[in-house]
Amino acid sequence: MLYSVKNLTGYFPDAMENVYNTRHSRQATVTNGVHFMKNLKLFALCTAFLSLLTLGACSDEKGEVKLSVEQEKSMSERLAPAGKISMVGEVASAPATSTGGGNRSGEDVYNTSCKTCHGSGMAGAPKFGAPEQWTARIDKGMDTMYTNAISGFQGMPPKGLCMDCSDDELKAAVDYMLEGSK
Numbered sequence: 001m002l003y004s005v006k007n008l009t010g011y012f013p014d015a016m017e018n019v020y021n022t023r024h025s026r027q028a029t030v031t032n033g034v035h036f037m038k039n040l041k042l043f044a045l046c047t048a049f050l051s052l053l054t055l056g057a058c059s060d061e062k063g064e065v066k067l068s069v070e071q072e073k074s075m076s077e078r079l080a081p082a083g084k085i086s087m088v089g090e091v092a093s094a095p096a097t098s099t100g101g102g103n104r105s106g107e108d109v110y111n112t113s114c115k116t117c118h119g120s121g122m123a124g125a126p127k128f129g130a131p132e133q134w135t136a137r138i139d140k141g142m143d144t145m146y147t148n149a150i151s152g153f154q155g156m157p158p159k160g161l162c163m164d165c166s167d168d169e170l171k172a173a174v175d176y177m178l179e180g181s182k
């Protein structure tokens, strides 16, 4: 084929030998079970990558693939030992440390998560649009209100049950409720 086995052997002599063994010796298949699985994965990756190259129409008259320096680099990275393979998608999704979108408006959060209780005053929740139910709470100070909204307070569940809400989103929701209850 395009990128000959001989060339691949240059990259991973041991691995290719295992592939060869497992394909040509029954005994090797039994004793090299683990290697076989690893190499199978490696082999699948090679095949997938080579197919991509084929589609890329980069063969010359001799039917061989000429790789640019970057392609060589990218290929050897992709062909790295199984435990070290990092697929493009995985790298992109790595920084998943955010506690939430952080950009929903107070109104959005209120409508989605708080309205159920605060819209009707259910379970003793101070009602949206009823200033007298909020004054005593406002007197405790805004920090207390925010903390109680985030951590929960008696009948008020932590985060108002919006478990993926960030603190800022919850504060915005509190502000929105107070704004609408003046």
Ligand code: HEC
Residues within 6 Å of the ligand: 109, 110, 113, 114, 115, 116, 117, 118, 122, 123, 124, 125, 126, 137, 140, 144, 145, 146, 148, 149, 153, 154, 155, 156, 157, 159, 160, 161, 162, 170, 173, 174
């Ligand atoms: C399951 C019903 C319920 C949901 C959902 C809910 N709350 Fe509450 N909330 C309550 C109740 C009940 C209280 C009154 C607690 C008390 O004073 O005993 C309350 C009180 C509060 C208070 C006043 C706390 C204080 O210090 O007096 C704030 C602020 C608040 N909720 C914010 C929110 C926000 C923001 C959301 C949505 C993200 C939300 N709540 C969702 C039931 C709910």
